[in-house]
Amino acid sequence: MVSGTGPETVPEAEFRSYYGHPVIKRPIWHVPHMPLYLYLGGLSGASSLTAVLAGLTGRHRLARAARITAALGASTGSAFLIAELGRPARFLNMLRVFKPTSPMSVGSWILAAQGGLSAAAAVSDVTGILPAVGDAAALATVVTGPLTATYTAVLVADTAVPAWHAGYRELPFLFAGSALASAGAAGMLATPRAEAGPARAVALLGAAVETAAATLLEQRLGLVGEPYRQGRAGLLLRVARALTAGGGLLTLLAGRSRVATAASGLALTAGALCTRFGVLEAGRASAADPKYTVVPQRERVETAGPASVPGR
Template structure:
């Protein structure tokens, strides 16, 4: 990068040059996590956590159909999330090795210790729901999974943001809220597919509230992301996230206006499920795009350095 100067007083006659990388090479390594394993892991874990919270609240307020739907979704989501993670790791033993120690400073270690016990208690609650056996134990398991659920819903966002990938690290403040909102709306949408409309009032409210949180947090995230927002707005990630946003908006409005209509509720629930999966994939892909282009690593670093020097 160079700058030509005038002959008289050494004044610049051209604007600042755009960033160019050293020999055009990447600065950080692109994540090797597989598709669809990791996006599915992100999506299913969030769905499981939000569904467990819904099931626990439904149990406490006397809504058995909603409780059952939430317990089954939590167990199925957590189990499938573990399978997706193990498939990405390559061997089940690698997941078990992560449980050998608990390291509070490692989001991966903390996440493993959230995922494993949550999956166990969610499965116990679902088994009791299906068989009718040990209802007391089933209720206790459901309540415990509901308490662990907020961490289950958001820890994957912390896991991504703790990496050096600029597309994730630069949005570390807002990303957990995006994941939480998406998970809540998806869990509510899934319940709309399976619960009678007369008992689905809390699910409708979850769907709308989660959509509002997700869309608001995503807008704030992109507004404050600086240059990195470009990775979220262009190419494949941009197209996927725009589609997810459109589906979420349409489904939330339909649920709020005509959610008591069974057909509307079913379509809205399906749209929210597709939107939740698309949101996770779009965010995952935006991170990979940002890792491949060195400008997303270097320019934010220079901007932070300039701000520090000016203070």
Template sequence: MSTPYSPDQQPHTPSMAQRGYALPSTPGAGQRPDEPIVITPAEGEVDSLETTTEAASAPKRAEPARQRHLAGVSNLADTAGRRASRLSAAAKKKSGGLGRGRSKRKQSAPAQTPGIGVYQPPIQPSPVPSRPDSAQTPRRRRKGQREDIMVPPVKFSSYYGRNIVKPAPWKSEIPSYLYLGGLAAGSALVAAGGEMTGRTQLQRNSRLIALAALGGSTGALVKDLGKPSRFLNMLRTVKLTSPMSIGSWILSGFGAFSAVAAFSEVMHYVLPEDVPGAAFWPVGDRMASLGAGAFAAPLAAYTSVLLSDTATPTWHGAYRQMPFVFVGSALAAAGGAAMAVTDPSETAPARRMAVGGAILEYGAFELMERALGVCAEPLHDDKPDVFLRTAKAMTLGGAALAAVGGGRRPLAVAAGLALNIGSALTRFGIFEAGMISARDPKYTVLPQRERLEQRRRDAELAGRSGATTSGSV
């Protein structure tokens, strides 16, 4: 077993040239610079090469670890140098093609000696400057600063452009039904008053007006429903929580008594006076008048409940004042109709009822407009505003004519027409305003916020009053 040599006592190893190898100085034709160089021994030197290899194998096995380490580092340096050279040439080629005004001619890579490379460390990207600490940390709201200052103005919109409240699928038949129903109810009251006071002409005309208006109202309702069987289906049950169900029964009861009263008026002119049972005729006549009058007031108010019981903002917000508006309008229309077709000598009660109904309608409408708040804006929109302004002028003008010149037939006819036009336009104006409020989400959201804020203030006030009471005790 041989002892390993120290670094200072290593044996002399002949060089490659001394051993007879042919070392090419430059790469051959068709050979790339980074290809490995094949070293071939000279002719006639194969025996010496084998001898030299066997002689050098023993000291190579005893080569120190430091020499092997240096050889490995040299190989790594050569590989890294060649790789860095290729990357540098590619980068120069790319930058030369992108710059404006630069030459697009390819630049030749620097020649390198085969097998020998210059190590170039890879280019490290420059570090991105970090954000300041003030930008990384979230901003804190200053003490006492209001959050709503940064909130943009509210722009009301709805989900996918749809309405928050679906507008009622009603058309002009419904306001016509409301007007004719109120006219029928008011005319029944005028007929009942004429029957009790002995005004036969006023009684007869008012009964016929009530029956005709009832027929027109029922026809408009059936047209809106689509077919008569749907109206009959509503009479199969009685649902106290449904205005439509209750209204259908009110309309049916009023229609029955009004038909009997009108039939009685016709029979007075058809049947002879000595017909059997003529003594009981006045009793039946009185019962028909009282029955129609009993259903007249609910019928006039029911038409307003039909609107205010919906989710439409303007209609629902006026559920306290709208019944008075509709009842006053019905009285004014019925009084005006009686004045237009009856001799002025018998229309004194009708004139007073027309004037009183107009005053009630005007006062209740003003209170309704104030109570609605923001939901009163649709009343002043284009179409409703025209309707309601004209209705107010016609109603007040008709009432003034009835009060001043109701005893004269031409003025009484003009007053009656003006009152009926005003009553009809009031229904149409309120109807159109409700449809507008249903299409705009503003009139649904703002009243809800106002109610929530009012409840919060009431709760705070109740809490303060409770604390004050407990403290005093």
């Protein structure tokens, strides 16, 4: 609009929603229940793989420690999930049917299978009862373990939360890397260094995958990736990267030092926890701000162009 004194500057529009409410509902998942469930599920799944790898290379103390870690991770993670749901019946109800199109339904069955198999493997190893059954159960977790470590990434990405939905490519790798780092750290902390070679390898691989996936996640998403870089989520994820990188470096340089090995294991564990808390916080922040929903929608409409009318 032009006035007698010259053109008036139109103020930049603000992103608002009706009555000040977010465009989409903010995730109602609770802290610390949900991030701890995500962490423990990943720890269980990757520890199962570590147990099998240790058993194949003759490192029986590491194999036992990893089996026990996998069982404890699955059972404790299930407890946090039940606490999140409010009562055990809700988890049991999800097992009444198997719905392949529902990540929650598939995930419930995966978690139940991983919990049962890892418990059987651990109990058999500790008691010496039915060792063949225990070994078979441990071997079966080669299938359920990776699924347990990554299905939660599919679960969060299959939502309308912008930061999670847009990160559907990187989140499974981020969760897998975090899970491997967690399992490797647990193995390093629970066994003598002489037997912890596979655990160190798993930890280093996990740290590398987690760091690469986190970097790609922030770079590819553009505007929608802002919550991963800013605020509380950004702080948590920066701390996670520092702890993961530091833990990986200590793992390489620890030598025979038990203190350095323990420090690296604790750093990797803390980094994995910060990653899960940071991802959850980023999702909540992106759901609360309308621009992370509105701007990508407008860009998609503009890119698609005007709709064509048949017959014209």
